[in-house]
Amino acid sequence: MRLTDEQQAMRDGAGGEILARCLEVIIRYGRAFGAERLVPIRSAHLTGSFRIFFYTAYYEIVRQLVEHGVRVRVPTTLNPRPGYDYRPQNRILFRSQRWHESQLEALGVTPNYSCVCYEYANLPTFGDVLGWAESSAIIFANSVIGARSNRNSIMVDICQAVTGFTPEFGYLLDEHRRGQLLVDLSGIRRMDAQALGHVIGRLAVDRVPVLTHHPFTRAELKNMGAAMASSGSVTMFHVEGLTPEAPDLASAFGGRPPAETVRVEQSDLDALAATRDQIRDAGIIAFGCPQMTLAEAVEIGSRLVGRRLRKPVLFHMIPRAAEELAALPLYQELLATGVEIHTHCPLAALSLRIGFGNKDVLTPSGKLHYYLAGARYASLDEVLRAAGAIDAGDGA
Ligand code: F3S
Numbered sequence: 207m208r209l210t211d212e213q214q215a216m217r218d219g220a221g222g223e224i225l226a227r228c229l230e231v232i233i234r235y236g237r238a239f240g241a242e243r244l245v246p247i248r249s250a251h252l253t254g255s256f257r258i259f260f261y262t263a264y265y266e267i268v269r270q271l272v273e274h275g276v277r278v279r280v281p282t283t284l285n286p287r288p289g290y291d292y293r294p295q296n297r298i299l300f301r302s303q304r305w306h307e308s309q310l311e312a313l314g315v316t317p318n319y320s321c322v323c324y325e326y327a328n329l330p331t332f333g334d335v336l337g338w339a340e341s342s343a344i345i346f347a348n349s350v351i352g353a354r355s356n357r358n359s360i361m362v363d364i365c366q367a368v369t370g371f372t373p374e375f376g377y378l379l380d381e382h383r384r385g386q387l388l389v390d391l392s393g394i395r396r397m398d399a400q401a402l403g404h405v406i407g408r409l410a411v412d413r414v415p416v417l418t419h420h421p422f423t424r425a426e427l428k429n430m431g432a433a434m435a436s437s438g439s440v441t442m443f444h445v446e447g448l449t450p451e452a453p454d455l456a457s458a459f460g461g462r463p464p465a466e467t468v469r470v471e472q473s474d475l476d477a478l479a480a481t482r483d484q485i486r487d488a489g490i491i492a493f494g495c496p497q498m499t500l501a502e503a504v505e506i507g508s509r510l511v512g513r514r515l516r517k518p519v520l521f522h523m524i525p526r527a528a529e530e531l532a533a534l535p536l537y538q539e540l541l542a543t544g545v546e547i548h549t550h551c552p553l554a555a556l557s558l559r560i561g562f563g564n565k566d567v568l569t570p571s572g573k574l575h576y577y578l579a580g581a582r583y584a585s586l587d588e589v590l591r592a593a594g595a596i597d598a599g600d601g602a
Contacts (some may be wrong), residue, residue, distance in 0.1 A: 236373025255483025433572025
């Protein structure tokens, strides 16, 4: 590993012993993956926003950093809150949450509390090198923005934030950003981006899939990528003629032919859907994993307003987007309809559902379906139908 004079000085303790240890973590992480140097990052994003009984080593590192007056060297954002005031059991599970937040804020972290950091608080541009954790944000940054981040973990993320460096390997290098698997979408009649993300994650695992053209919206790209990064460990994807490093298939594959081609059929997407009984029995409907943007809340909320909800409906929104929604008449209309609007992470908040009688959750989120025990998947229209937004006989 070649270090610059600045990096060597930091390793030798010029910034204090705790900072030297953080740099050592980054160096060893890089060595494990064959990196030859550390490069500066434009920003960091941390996953460690929850204070819970595990991750004790992480909290100890944060404590020591704060005690020694260390601050982040680059703009650094933070994943969502866990919903510690959501239900009594959450207050117990996350009882030290406020203390943890004060520690992170003492480090200079931006208290945006969103996994969709790239919409408001942390705005990378094409080619920026990032030291992010949070798989849903990383896959969006790599694929849709054209910035460059590896799939970093908790611990590594904070070491990158305080040192300002990341090892150069993997998705930071052109050769690892090229497509490896062509995904032919011509067999799909009704696009469901989140189900597709789930299917592709399973097919691609850790490869870079290239999807044939489909005019996905920004929200669909967000949600589809999050699903891919959950059911697989996909860190980057391309969509022909849509994402910035894939103006055409030849560019996406770096001029080489795809090593493999798979065709996704409509039946592959449909197979993910919950059964009628599961939909009927689900006790909670949850939207927003990753957290909803304003556009998503307006689109889905407009279909719910004024309807008689058949089940509790929960929106999980980017905090800034929720503030913007609160300024619209739709906000009060949604509350009057009975929609609960939250800004925490549904995976954390709904993990213990004692207050709901441990009921199953119905969601159109491929990521929440994958990670949350008892979360059933259905397409957006099916979830809206179950909520009461679409009449039973309406084929919309
Ligand atoms: Fe975000 Fe929590 Fe889902 S961090 S992607 S809302 S699991």
